Amino acid sequence: MTDELVHYSVASGVATITLDSPHNRNALSAQLRRELSGSLAKAADDDNVRVIVLTHTGRVFCAGMDLKEANGAGAGDQGVNEFPRILEQIWSSPKPVVAKLSGVARAGGVGMVAAADIVVATNEVTFAFSEVRIGVVPAVISLTVLPRVNPRAAQELFLTGEVFDAGRAAEIGLINTAVEAHMLDAETDRYVQALTLGGPAALAATKRLLASPRPATPSDGFPDMLELSARFFASEEGQEGIRSFAEKRKPNWVPQD
Numbered sequence: 001m002t003d004e005l006v007h008y009s010v011a012s013g014v015a016t017i018t019l020d021s022p023h024n025r026n027a028l029s030a031q032l033r034r035e036l037s038g039s040l041a042k043a044a045d046d047d048n049v050r051v052i053v054l055t056h057t058g059r060v061f062c063a064g065m066d067l068k069e070a071n072g073a074g075a076g077d078q079g080v081n082e083f084p085r086i087l088e089q090i091w092s093s094p095k096p097v098v099a100k101l102s103g104v105a106r107a108g109g110v111g112m113v114a115a116a117d118i119v120v121a122t123n124e125v126t127f128a129f130s131e132v133r134i135g136v137v138p139a140v141i142s143l144t145v146l147p148r149v150n151p152r153a154a155q156e157l158f159l160t161g162e163v164f165d166a167g168r169a170a171e172i173g174l175i176n177t178a179v180e181a182h183m184l185d186a187e188t189d190r191y192v193q194a195l196t197l198g199g200p201a202a203l204a205a206t207k208r209l210l211a212s213p214r215p216a217t218p219s220d221g222f223p224d225m226l227e228l229s230a231r232f233f234a235s236e237e238g239q240e241g242i243r244s245f246a247e248k249r250k251p252n253w254v255p256q257d
C-alpha cells in the first residue's frame with residue numbers, strides 16, 4: 001500500500017505516468033500536481049525514455065482543479081497558479097506524450113488532454129469545459145485548448161460548459177481517436193510504436209516546430225526552416241538515419257533496454 005497519487009514506470013523506452021487518486025476523481029490536488037510534475041520532469045530527463053504515456057486508474061481521467069482545496073483559499077492560493085507549469089511540461093516535453101483515457105475529463109483535466117501530442121479515448125469517455133458552471137473561467141486551459149480545437153466549437157463549449165462525447169471530441173480536434181474499450185491498449189500501442197520509430201532529437205525539434213507561430217508566408221519562414229532542416233541533415237542523428245536507410249537496417253538512435 002502506498003500513498004502515492006501518481007505512479008511512474010519505464011519499460012522498453014516508454015514511461016507510463018498513471019494518475020491514481022480515484023477517491024477524488026484524480027482532482028489536481030497539491031500532492032497530485034507535485035507528483036505529476038516530478039514524473040513529467042523525470043521522463044523528460046531520461047535518455048532511455050522515448051515516449052510518455054499519461055493515463056489513469058478509475059473511471060475519471062481528471063476532474064480538474066481540486067475544488068475542496070480551492071474552497072475558501074485566497075487568490076493565488078488555490079493551486080491554479082502552479083497548473084500552467086504542468087501544461088507546459090506536457091506541451092513542451094522533448095518526448096511525445098500520448099494520453100490514454102478510459103475515463104472522463106473535466107476542466108483542467110481537459111486542459112491536460114489538449115496539451116498531449118496524441119490522445120486516444122474510449123467511446124464512453126465524456127469531456128466538459130465545466131469551469132463556467134462553477135463560476136470560474138477556463139483561462140489557463142485556453143492556452144492548450146484553443147490552438148487544438150476548432151474555434152466555433154471552442155466558442156460553444158467554453159460558454160455552455162456542456163458535456164460532449166468522445167466522438168465529438170475527435171471531430172473538433174481535441175482528441176485523435178475514439179475507440180471501443182477493448183481496442184484502447186492496441187490503439188495506444190500502435191501510436192507508441194510509430195512514435196518510437198522517429199529520431200529522438202528530430203521528434204523534440206518537430207514538437208518545437210509545431211508549437212511555434214506560423215510565418216505569414218512560406219518565404220517569411222524560409223531562412224529559419226532551411227537552417228533547421230540543414231542542421232538535422234548534418235547532425236549525428238540525421239546521418240545515422242540516412243546511413244541506416246542506405247544499409248537497409250533500423251537506425252540505432254538510443255541505448256535499448
Ligand SMILES: C/C(=C\C(=O)SCCNC(=O)CCNC(=O)[C@H](O)C(C)(C)COP(=O)(O)OP(=O)(O)OC[C@H]1O[C@@H](n2cnc3c(N)ncnc32)[C@H](O)[C@@H]1OP(=O)(O)O)CC(=O)O
Pocket residue numbers: 023024025027028060062063064065066067068069080083104106107108109111130131134136137138139140141142
Ligand atoms: C483549470 C481551471 C479550473 C478547474 O479545473 S475547476 C475544476 C472544475 N471541475 C469540475 O467542475 C468537475 C467536478 N466533478 C465532477 O463533475 C464529477 O465529480 C465527475 C468528474 C463528472 C465524476 O463524477 P462521479 O459521479 O464519478 O463522482 P462524484 O461527483 O460522485 O465525486 C466523487 C468524489 O470525488 C470528489 N471530486 C470530484 N471532482 C472533484 C474536484 N474537482 N475537486 C475535488 N473533489 C472532487 C467529489 O467531491 C466526491 O467526493 P466525496 O467526498 O465522495 O463526496 C481554471 C483554468 O483553466 O484557468
